[in-house]
Amino acid sequence: MIQTLKYWLGINLNCKEAHQFLTDYVENALDEDLKWRFEQHMRLCRNCRVYLAQYKAVIALLHDTAPPKPQPELVAHTLSFLKNELNKPTS
Amino acid sequence: MVFRRHILWLVYSQTTSTLTLIFLRVTKSYTENPNYLELLRQRDEGILTQMVLEETPKLYRCIARLVRDPDEVQNLVQETFLQALRKVENFRGESLFSTWLCAIGINLARASLRRSIRTDLMDEADIEVLQPRFDEQGHAIAEYPLWNPERGLIRKEQIRILYEAIERLPEDYRLAITLRDLEELPMDEVARMLEITEGNLRVRLHRARNALRNLLIHYDTNT
Incomplete structure (x- = not known):
């Protein structure tokens, strides 16, 4: 009875357990039941909500970084490099 | 004008009075050629050129996220293509060809990083210290500081600090973050590149x- 109540209130998942599922949650890799329990814990625990928001913010910041771009001449240099190297006699 | 596998466009702009040349590739990816592996084995110039053209941007990004010296990145990109061509018969088609290429590039980048000596790299104990703490009942020991990345340091500065922090991460963690969060490659592709399970990747x-x-919070709240 208590276990069922805890389940429906989402308190059968403590902060430490919820924390272990953070990556699975943001990667959308939790099954429906666990996802519900995780979200229920988040609804009830302000501290974990804060952490989740910050965790997501770090990922957003990482996504926001500009990708390094190759110099335009790299393709031509690479093709010429390969031609030279591949034509070398193998020892 | 159709030139072999490309379309050449000549565009004249009346406002700037300039003639622009646009060279568009209209073919599908080289990997859609059913014989591309055989052609690469034979060093067919056409397919080789197509491969270098198509794969250079992704390969460059993967390597440049790990190695900061642009000359070294260029060398590693070239060396990756060379190694791939020399051992193309080892490719068994269990992943995309581009994933296999990036895996070779990452291994070369790792070797390059090991040659450069850094004294400020974190180790597993440093990473452990940065994890949240819980009591015996599994409750968080401390309240997390209210940090709003939108309100703290300017975004450019946050990204610079992030880069510095990523460079100090132990290699396994740095690779996971670089490929998944910076390059935004799919989980299964990253796991294959790093030769680990997806579960292991999620832990890292x-x-x-x-x-x-x-x-980042520590830096943001102390400046």
């Missing part, structure tokens, strides 16, 4: 993200 990502969050 989790610990690395916790560490980065902690470092």
